[in-house]
Amino acid sequence: MKKICLMAIIAFIVATFTVHAQDNTVLWKISGNGLKKDSYLLGTMHIMCEDDYILKDKVKNLIPLVDVVTFEVNLASEENKALIPEMMKPDTSFLKGLSQGELSKIDSILISQGLSVKMLEMMSPAVFVSVLSLKSMNCSDPRNVKTMEADIQTLAASANKKIDDLETLKFQIDMLNSMFKASDLLKYLEKIDEMPAVSNKMVTAYKAENLKDLETVIYDSSYMSKEEQADFLTKRNNNWINKMPAKMTQSSHLFAVGAGHLVGNEGLLKLLTAKGYKLTPIL
Template structure:
C-alpha cells in the first residue's frame, strides 16, 4: 500500500495539468523554447512536458538533450528528489475519512463498478486514498500499456547523471492547496466515472504532443470530456503561471536553467511564454 501511495502521489501532482486549457494559439510547433535577453549572460530553456506516456511513444529529441546539457540547473514544478517533499506527497494522498464514509452510497457504487470493470480492483482496497489519488490511479489505466514513462522522472535522472542541481517552482503544500480550490469531490467523481472518454481522446493527444503541435493540443485540452472549468483554470493554470513568471527571472538571472513544466502552461495570453515576453525577454522556439 505504501508503494502504491508513493507512486500515486507523484502521478497525481503531474496529471491534473492535462485537464487545463490554453487560451491562445501558438503558430510554431515546438515544445522547447529558448529564453534570452534582458541582461541574461546565457539563455535558459523551457520545455512543455506531458506527464505520462507509453514507453514506445516516449522520446527525448536531440535538440532537447542539447539544451539540457547546456543548462546548469533543472527546475521542475516540484522537486521529486527531495525526500521531505515526497513524504508530504504521500501524506496528501491518504484521507482520515475513508471513501466509504466520504462518498454517498450512489457515488461509492458507481466508482466501485468503474474500478472493478476497468482495472479489476475493488474500491474497498483503496478506501483510505483521497479522491485525487484514486483519480490518478484510474487515469493511468486509460493508457494502452503497462510501461509508463514520465518526462519529469527522466529529466531528474539525467540531472543526477550530469550532476546538475534541482530547483522547484512550488511546494507540495502549495500545490495541494491549488488542487483543493480547483476540484470539488463531485468533479473528481465525474472524472473517474468518465474513464472511457479519457481513453478515447488519449491516443489523439499523444500523437499531437509527439508532433509538438501546441495549437492542436490546445484544442484537445479544451475538450469538454476533460472537465475543465473557469475555476479550475484559475487555480491550476492562471495563478500558478503568474507565480512562476515572477520566480523564473530570478532563477535564471545568474545561471542557465532548464525549466520542465506541463505543456498546458506554455501557450496563451496568460501562459508562461507570453508572461515572459511581457517582461521583456526574448522567447523563441527551438525547432532542431
C-alpha cells in the first residue's frame, strides 16, 4: 500500500513538473520515432523592441550542435531577395469596395495615430499592418527593433550551418494578399487603442516563455476571424508537419518559427507528438 502511494506521489510530481515545463519554455528537443540525431523546435517572436529583446544562451549554444537551421522562410536566399520588392508594392485597388463612411473612418483613425491613409500608396497593405503592429509595441526607439531570426541566421552563418526553410516567400506573399482585405484593416484599426496592451501581454508571455499565456493572447486578442487564423496558423502547421520528418531523418535541424505555431490543439508541439516524436522541454 505504501509503495502504491509513493508511486502515486512520484507520478504526481512528474506530471506537475511536465505541465509547468510545457507552459514555460519556447525551446524543445525532438527525438525518438527512429531519428538518429535530435532536432529542436524554437518558437520565436519575429520583432521585439530592443529594450525587451534577448536571445538566450540555450538557443545560441544549440546552433553549433545542429546540421541545419530552418526558418519559416529563408529571406537571405537569392530567390527570396528578388521577391522582397514585390512584397513591398502597393495595391492600388486595396481600398476599393469600401463605403465612403468606412474610408472616412479609416482616415480618421490613422490621423489620430499620426499616420496617413496615403501610406498605402507607398507600401503593400501587409507591410502597412506591420508598421501598425510595430507602432503598437511602443518601442522607445522604433529604429532599433530587433529581429530574432536575423540574429540566429547571423550565428548560423558564422558556424557555417546550412539554412533551410519550410515555405517560400512567394507562398507567404500570396497567402497574405488573399487573406488580408480592406475590411481586415478596418477591424484592426477599430481595435488599435487596445493593441499596445495586447502587444505588452504578448511580449511579457514570450519573455516568461509561458506558452499557455501566449496561446491566450494569440487566439483571444486577434483581429483575424477563426477562418483566417486557420489559414495563417493551422493550415501552415499541417503543411510543415508533412515536411519536417523527412528533413529530420536526413539531418539535425533547429526549426525557428513564430511561437504562435507551437501552441493550440493543432500547434506543432501536439502535431509532432501525434506523429510519435518525443518532445522534451529545454529550460
